[in-house]
Amino acid sequence: MRPREHNSRDLHGQTVLDDGLGLPQESRLARTMQRLAGVEGPGSEPDRLARMLAAVRQAQDVEAARSPAPDSSVTGHSLWLAVQAQVKVVRLPLIGAAVLILLLGIVVGPLWLEPICTPLLALAPPIAVLGVGYAFRSLDGGMNELERACPVRPFELALSRLIVVVGCDILLSLVLLPFNTGYALLVGAGPGLLLDWLAPLLLASGVSLLAIQRFGSVLAVEVGMMIWLGFIALHVLVQRQVVTIDETTGIAVWLCSILAGLACFAAGVAWFNRSGLQGARA
């Protein structure tokens, strides 16, 4: 059976045939031939052979060093492996605590939260904001320097953290949505059921992600919390009919917030990737 061939990119970004070990065959052979061509010259046949042997050995050394994974135990990265690693950073007990808080909020929240806001609006966004601050706290300290020197792509690192903290929060909230008693009474059926908590969650945590890279985790969490409180204030004003927003305008505001939040995430991940690849500017 013919061995499977992989397409890969060399350091210059050119697509080349790969022998499965990460070494492009054609360029490797070409470099070795260049070395052998360079050892021609005067001298006896044994001398010439010795020079050729030394050139081949040197070529082997260079190609071994060029190999992306000289250690056979290095299997490379996947987003799933990165997510597994980040669970360690965020810590399982904290993830469990966040789940418990959301569950309790859904069970007992309607009793005392209904006059103000829905349980998911009260709990899901701050959990996401705190999660972003906690998962990216390495940016505040020297751990970031160690992570930068690792071969994991920085955007994979950022995405894996966001999956662990924001993704899990959204997923759990979606699962709990049908059990959110009284929810439909407050925000009505249809898109409002989803947008009520999703928009503040995405906007607050997205802005936090952007802010954390510039101002550190504490200030970023504070900014995210302010955005979340702003949404709650708006919610209360609408509930008490101090501010009147028709349904179409309301949905437009939520949708714009969601788009802005997603844009913040995209910009934050891109920034994280750029600084991770190029190295710190300061």
Added chain:
Amino acid sequence: MSAELSAMALARTYARGRGLQPLSTTFGMGLTVIAGPNGAGKTTLLRMLATTLHPGSGEVHWCGQSVTRDPIPYRRVLGYLPQAFAVYRSWRAADFLTYMARLKGLSPEVIPSRVAAVLRSTGLEGRQSLAIGTAAHGELRRLGVAQALLAQPRVLILDEPFAGLAPEDRTSLIAMLATYARSNLVLLSSHLLDGLGSHAARLLILHEGRCLVDASPPDLLDDLGGHGAEPAPPNDDRMLEIAYRRVLDQA
């Protein structure tokens, strides 16, 4: 061209001044020591070589290819210990090393044995449960060296690996690094040359961002002998320290 790490007109300036003036040099297999006083530019140079600091100008090449555009393939063969690093205080040594092993792409099956091996080679054998929050400075430095060794890197860059180590730990770590440098490229910075002279293949002395000396220890000692001092035996640590001090005094 061979398995070499090259700095090509590598330079960096900071808003507050200093940094590193343009430096072009090539590091080959073996142990290279970068010495110099505080603010000499050692950390700046090592951070740029480790791709964690963006060069103000110039490039870093590994095996003849630039690592500035895409450093990921180079980082697969790199082990790096920064001068200052922090680990989450709630972690234990095994948590930290396992996390770093995952970031380095080690397969999950080999991680426990590899963690045990690097702890053994850095004098922390059986200390998997060492609490980071209560670890001594010397233990943290050794843990830092251990994480750098996890993927058996071809290029090992260590910034002040001996800071805070007891003399006996320093001696054993130097011996371990000297053995590792036989088949790999090891770059380390240090204030003191004590114990390093007999192992270092090459010595760079930096001062205020400039490279004053780039020579092998025997060459530096020959130079010292040429200035009227007593003839020094090759790789004599004491004489090397004197030569180092003299170079800095003359700067």
